[in-house]
Amino acid sequence: MASDLPVADIGVFGGTGFYSFLDDVEEVAVQTPFGPPSTRVRIGTLASRRVAFLARHGSHHEIPPHRINVRANVWAMRRLGVRRLVSPCAVGSLQPHVHPGEFVVLDQLVDRTRGRVDTFFDGPLVNSVAFADPYCPELRAVAVDAVRAEGVIAHERGTVVVIQGPRFSTRAESTWFRSAGWDVVNMTQYPEAALARELGICFCGIALVTDYDTGLEGVEGIEPVTMEAIFAMLDANIEKVRGVLTRMVDGIAESPSCHCADGAVDPGGLGI
Numbered sequence: 001m002a003s004d005l006p007v008a009d010i011g012v013f014g015g016t017g018f019y020s021f022l023d024d025v026e027e028v029a030v031q032t033p034f035g036p037p038s039t040r041v042r043i044g045t046l047a048s049r050r051v052a053f054l055a056r057h058g059s060h061h062e063i064p065p066h067r068i069n070v071r072a073n074v075w076a077m078r079r080l081g082v083r084r085l086v087s088p089c090a091v092g093s094l095q096p097h098v099h100p101g102e103f104v105v106l107d108q109l110v111d112r113t114r115g116r117v118d119t120f121f122d123g124p125l126v127n128s129v130a131f132a133d134p135y136c137p138e139l140r141a142v143a144v145d146a147v148r149a150e151g152v153i154a155h156e157r158g159t160v161v162v163i164q165g166p167r168f169s170t171r172a173e174s175t176w177f178r179s180a181g182w183d184v185v186n187m188t189q190y191p192e193a194a195l196a197r198e199l200g201i202c203f204c205g206i207a208l209v210t211d212y213d214t215g216l217e218g219v220e221g222i223e224p225v226t227m228e229a230i231f232a233m234l235d236a237n238i239e240k241v242r243g244v245l246t247r248m249v250d251g252i253a254e255s256p257s258c259h260c261a262d263g264a265v266d267p268g269g270l271g272i
Contacts, residue, residue, distance in 0.1 A: 005030065006043050008052035010249055011082035011201075013073065013192065014089075014241075022046050022053065030076035037072045038063055041080065047250035052080050056188060065165040065187035071117055074195040079272050083261075084139060084202045084252055087192055088241055090230055091160060091184035092168075092213035094177050099209060100233060103244070104158040104184055105143045106205035109134050111190045113164045118191035120198050127198070129263045134193040138258040139204035139248075146247035147206075152240050158183035160207060162190040168224070174214040185213050199272075200264030202256055206244065208237055 006028060022044025029040050039059045043052045054073055057063045077085060093100065111118075121127045140157075147154035161177050163169060165187035169177070177185060189205050196203040210233035214224045 005080055006050070007081040008043050008050040008077075009082070009084070009254075010049055010252060011052045011054070011077040011080070011085040012245060013054055013056045013085065013087045013188075014245075022051060028052075028080070030079055032072040032075045032079070034071040034075060035069050037076045038068060041076055043080070046246060049249050049252070051249060052077060052082055056192075066113075066116065068188065070191050070195055071120065074192065074199060074201070075120070075272065078199045078201060082201065083256065084136075084204075085196050086139070086143075086204050086206065086245065086248060087189065088206045088208065088245065089186050089188055090210045090234060091186045091207040092211045093184055093209050094161075094174065094213055095183050098155060098158070098183055099153075100211055101153070101237065102209050103147050103152050103154040103240075104160075104207040104209060105140055105147065105154060105156055106160050106184075106189070106207055107133070107135050107140060107157040108159040109189055109193060109205075110159060110161040110180075110182060112161055113190055115164075116191055118194055120195065127263070129197050131194060131197055134197065134203070136202035136204055136256075136258050136260050138256060139202050139252065142248055142251045143204055143206050143244070145251060146244045149247055150240060150243045152244060155183070158207070160184050160186050160189050160205065162186055162188070169213055171214045171224075177213075184209060197260065198264065200261030202258060202260045204248075206241075206248075208234065208241060210234060 025044035027040040144156050159182045161182045193203050210230045
């Protein structure tokens with residue numbers, strides 16, 4: 001890790017706005033072998049911890065989900081010293097009992113993307129890591145405590161199906177996802193989770209439910225998702241998201257006791 005860069009304990013991927021809660025913020029341009037990250041990384045202090053924040057869609061939400069340079073984003077976090085990565089995201093509900101405005105602390109994902117670069121190990125450095133449980137159990141426990149303390153209605157586990165985007169699902173696709181028992185749908189959790197695991201970074205997905213994906217079958221008056229509805233729900237809940245993240249940062253242990261880094265190779269071979 002280069003000595004000319006600042007160091008952070010915890011990383012956060014998300015939309016713009018969270019970093020306004022950080023103290024003593026500095027912007028850092030991190031160069032990566034995989035091209036530039038979505039934007040400069042903002043590093044500051046929160047709850048006596050050094051936190052690195054990166055807006056995955058860019059500073060002005062100009063990067064669509066299928067064009068995010070996820071390898072550069074994750075690599076930049078690791079280069080700054082991050083070992084615990086929190087990934088708040090917006091999701092659509094696939095199930096009647098998962099309501100807009102509620103939170104889901106994710107424990108499983110299903111990848112339905114295509115063509116996304118989703119590994120650091122393209123050769124000559126080769127490695128395969130366990131991914132049976134994509135989300136860190138230790139961070140998940142902290143997240144569950146945080147949402148409870150914040151008074152947010154939350155589901156303590158859930159499976160997210162990650163679609164390619166930028167379009168939303170058809171009714172047939174949404175019915176398929178629902179019938180498979182998956183809980184929510186999103187466009188960014190993969191390959192973030194997989195790339196973090198390859199670098200031995202603990203990863204936690206906290207999902208804000210913004211809508212019912214294509215409406216809710218059998219219920220009148222619920223329309224399919226629109227970008228306007230998503231942004232309106234995000235705006236209405238931004239303080240809750242900030243509150244949960246602040247409590248999480250305060251509750252994350254200094255050293256992990258999980259197994260997320262098991263099987264990860266020395267990132268020195270990747271230039272970190």
